[in-house]
Amino acid sequence: MSPLLRVEGVSRYFGGVAAVNKVSFELAPGEIVGLIGPNGAGKTTLVNLVTGVLRPSAGRVWFEGADVTAQRPWQASRRGLARTFQIVQPFPQMTVLENVAAGALFGGGAASRPEAEDVAMEFLEFVGLAPLAERSAMSLTLPSRKRLELAKSLAMRPKVLLLDEVNAGLNSAEIGAAIELIRQIAARGVTIMLIEHLMKVVFSLCDRLLVLHHGELIAQGDPRAVASDPAVVKAYLGSKYAAQEQQVGAGPVDAADPVDTPSGGGHD
Amino acid sequence: MKSSISSVRRPRRQGLVWFVPLAIALALVPLFFNNYYAQQATFVCMYAALALSWNVIGGFTGYPSFSTAAFVGLGAYAGAILQNAGMPMMLAWVAATAVTALFAAVLGYAILRMKGHYFAIGSIAIVESMRLLASSWSSLTGGGEGLNLPIFPGGPDHAGRVFFYAMFVVMIVAAMMSLWLDRSRLGFGLRCVQQNEDAADMVGVNVNASKIAAFVLSALFCGTTGAISASWVSYISPPDAFSILMTLKVPVMALLGGAGTVLGPVLGALVFVLVEQTLMSRFLDYSQAMLGVIIVFLIFFLPGGLLGAGLFERLSGRLARLRRASA
Ligand SMILES: Nc1ncnc2c1ncn2[C@@H]1O[C@H](COP(=O)(O)OP(=O)(O)OP(=O)(O)O)[C@@H](O)[C@H]1O
């Protein structure tokens, strides 16, 4: 199958430092791909490059066979390339319903505001926020805001959805529900790229992993194979943990490990 | 203003209940009262149209524009020059409106990249630049001496009525534009921009095009108003046309009525003009200080304006507390 999204040698420099360095990858229709890497690895920057928030210093981005390197974010979302923000970005003084209706109307191509509100209600039910539809967005708790962000991007009827740490800051019960939700989104035919610090989430959802370190793609492939790749272990955990690791003698990013990796996912 | 009480939508929809009676009352003023009152009613309509216009960019979109007088002045000069060149008065008003809209589109493209106080300062600098241009381009604008326009025939009472109804129509059209905008796709996009520009971009709002459209809508009726008042007073000069005081007054009126509410700016303009007139007649020297007092009052006591979400709730809360206290 031809790739839905193709990223070709993309780089982005901030004052001479490469936050993303010659990264290439593809997303095939229907895949769930995990993007992992330590804090500051360039994951968010990569999402920004793919969705037109930032312009690449070099390289190209292709979506459905078209060169979209120079697109603006609003064009990306109208094309079907949606993302969530790591730091949630609601319209604070609008209702939850209006927030999602905005996604349906502008990104999702709903014909009118009433139609957009119908679509919005459908996705609020899907993420479990329907009872809060008339509340203002800023009155929501963090887990609800994360769900709102998800509903908003789903209402844009994306073909590819880039999820930037939608689970950060959630407790383990909430994470279980979130995993289920992401699985259901994929079942609707949405191709997903998931930025995630929690290995439990990555292993239970992803078909494939990409590992970013200092802006470079250092490994990609089957999640378990990637997680035990020595280069990944070293990059991901640093030499201090790698040393501990040799003493203990077990895989640090063990598939069975239900908790955070040491680089932490508790931040937002 | 940052009350978490459900949506900001509800107070906006109550507008027509008082707007229709107010408009009817205004329309009757020139029929039953003398020319002085007709003149005051004309000012109310004019400032209501200007405050409604400002609300599109300052309220809906959240860009603190001080360009009102640049558009009013441009409309005045365009109308005057065209009328003096032989164009019929009404046609000159329409043409002045078009010229102003075009100018706003180009200007918006340039200055809407700035945000916050940078935008505010940029927008007020435009007024000064326009005033300097009007003072120095003597061959076209008459320079510092200004321009005379043909005096409207039929005597002052008749003229007063004609110009009142002209302003009245502009106010009604501006109000209709606001009501339409509130329900439209563009208006929804502008509210998204006002709340969070990055998020608006992310959900698919063409932010730049929307902001320019808002700026043009905020300029249109300023141009018309400027052209009509030029014909009304039959004389324009750079400091009158490009008035810094006006460019400050209009946002204050909109804030007084409730920025972002659909018709609140009309109420703000009405209250402001009435207070200004009563104070002007009594304490001529202090009328400018009054502007300062109103601004301070607004900031401390009425952050949401007369129609803002907070006021009704705060008042009813206070009443409830009083009732409980007396029970
Ligand atoms: N707009 C910017 N200007 C300058 N430097 C930036 C900018 N955005 C990101 N960076 C830098 O680029 C690097 C990569 O940041 P990025 O946010 O992409 O990392 P990340 O992998 O998403 O990290 P985290 O896991 O903490 O979210 C960091 O060193 C960061 O400081």
Ligand SMILES: [Mg+2]
């Ligand atoms: Mg990040």
